Amino acid sequence: MTDYFKQLEIRWSDLDPNFHLRHSAYYDFGAYSRISFMNEHGISAEVLRNANIGPVILREECMFRKEIKFGDQVKINLRIEKTNDDFSKWTMVHEIWKNGDALSAIITVDGAWMDTVHRKLRVPPKTFKEIFSIISNNTGE
Template identity: 80%
Template structure:
């Protein structure tokens, strides 16, 4: 297993009236990390469109641990916590770290792949499973 990390910059628009990271920005950072990982590894929006497949999220939960403020250095990792054998359903986890060593939040999401033509859950191409095995903690439920 190997972690995937994505660095992000905190923008003024990411802050709430208390001058720390607004709660919805954490979820945005998680989505940014997942989409960046896929795109950087060949699963681009065009590939998804051509395959008539896309991710669907059933549950997304964030546990907030330490506040993030403007000027903090932030990185997000991505791990595949578990999946079923055909990778049609999965659980991913993001840890959001500030200033290299402070765990600020943990996002857990459960999802699956959807056939965008038939609007039904589906099994993704083998290339998807191969890619996500790079960041896997566990394969198989």
């Protein structure tokens, strides 16, 4: 397994009235990380559109640990925690780190792949499983 990290910049618009990162920004950062990983590894919007497939979230949960404030240096990692054998369903975990050493949040996402024409879950192309195996803890439930 290879670690995948994405550096993030905290914007003023990411803050809440308490001057720390608003809760929904954590989820936005998770989505940004997932989409960045896919794009960087050849699963672009065009590839998804041509294959009539897209990722869907079945459950998303965040455990908040340490507050993040404007000016903090933030990075988020991404890993596949588990999948079923054909990679049609998966669990991804993100850890959001601030200033190099403080674990600030853990986001867990259960998802699947949807056929964008027939609007039902489906098995993705084999290449998707191969690409995501780069960041996978294990494969198969």
